[in-house]
Amino acid sequence: EVQLVESGGGLVQPGGSLRLSCAASGFTFTDYWMSWVRQAPGKGLEWVGNIRQDGGATYHAGSVKGRFTISRDNTENSLYLQMNSLTAEDTAVYYCATSKASPASDWGQGTLVTVSS
Amino acid sequence: QAGLTQPPSVSKGLRQTATFTCTGNSNNVGYEGAAWLQQYQGHPPKLLFDRDHNRPSGISERLSASRSGNIASLTITGLQPEDEADYYCSAWDRTLSAWVFGGGTKLTVL
Numbered sequence: 001e002v003q004l005v006e007s008g009g010g011l012v013q014p015g016g017s018l019r020l021s022c023a024a025s026g027f028t029f030t031d032y033w034m035s036w037v038r039q040a041p042g043k044g045l046e047w048v049g050n051i052r053q054d055g056g057a058t059y060h061a062g063s064v065k066g067r068f069t070i071s072r073d074n075t076e077n078s079l080y081l082q083m084n085s086l087t088a089e090d091t092a093v094y095y096c097a098t099s100k101a102s103p104a105s106d107w108g109q110g111t112l113v114t115v116s117s
Numbered sequence: 118q119a120g121l122t123q124p125p126s127v128s129k130g131l132r133q134t135a136t137f138t139c140t141g142n143s144n145n146v147g148y149e150g151a152a153w154l155q156q157y158q159g160h161p162p163k164l165l166f167d168r169d170h171n172r173p174s175g176i177s178e179r180l181s182a183s184r185s186g187n188i189a190s191l192t193i194t195g196l197q198p199e200d201e202a203d204y205y206c207s208a209w210d211r212t213l214s215a216w217v218f219g220g221g222t223k224l225t226v227l
Binding site: 035037044045046047050059060061062095100101102103104105106107108109110 | 152154156161162163164167168169171173203205207209213214215216217218219220221
């Protein structure tokens with residue numbers, strides 16, 4: 001059974017940084033692109049970015065490009081999202097997901113990031 | 118960045134058929150098709166169909182996906198109360214090099 005467990009969310013001040021982690025199990029991690037998708041309170045889904053199986057290619061949404069960085073550690077079956085220069089518009093639940101012919105196939109439960117002073 | 122267009126809401130009666138549309142352009146929906154996801158309030162989304170119209174195991178056969186040009190569609194037949202949810206489409210945009218989502222459609226089963 002695919003399991004994706006996000007962690008690292010919390011309250012951060014505007015301009016601050018946060019690093020999210022996603023622990024993957026129950027599948028062959030290196031077989032999949034991995035994605036981050038976020039959802040602001042009461043709003044729709046927004047793709048944040050993804051990373052290729054070997055970590056050699058990443059894509060980021062325009063809204064986070066230059067501020068957020070996706071990485072992975074295939075030895076630890078883990079996915080990461082480094083978030084810098086956070087603003088209130090980044091407040092959302094952040095989901096980790098596998099990605100195959102879709103932005104997100106299997107999803108974690110999400111971790112809430114709140115940017116507020 | 119540009120997203121896909123979905124009607125905000127659809128209301129249908131029990132056992133009726135609901136069709137959701139997702140309008141994009143030749144660089145996203147028209148390029149490789151759209152995936153569909155379902156989300157219940159307070160829960161993570163669930164993939165219904167990938168862009169190749171593959172249905173993950175456990176997804177009801179009452180659901181089907183199709184595409185005509187730049188418009189993708191999701192159809193649910195024999196509506197049940199448990200189909201009440203938000204439905205999102207998403208497609209890879211080759212000019213943006215990004216997955217784009219529609220704003221979602223809320224289904225109400227009367």
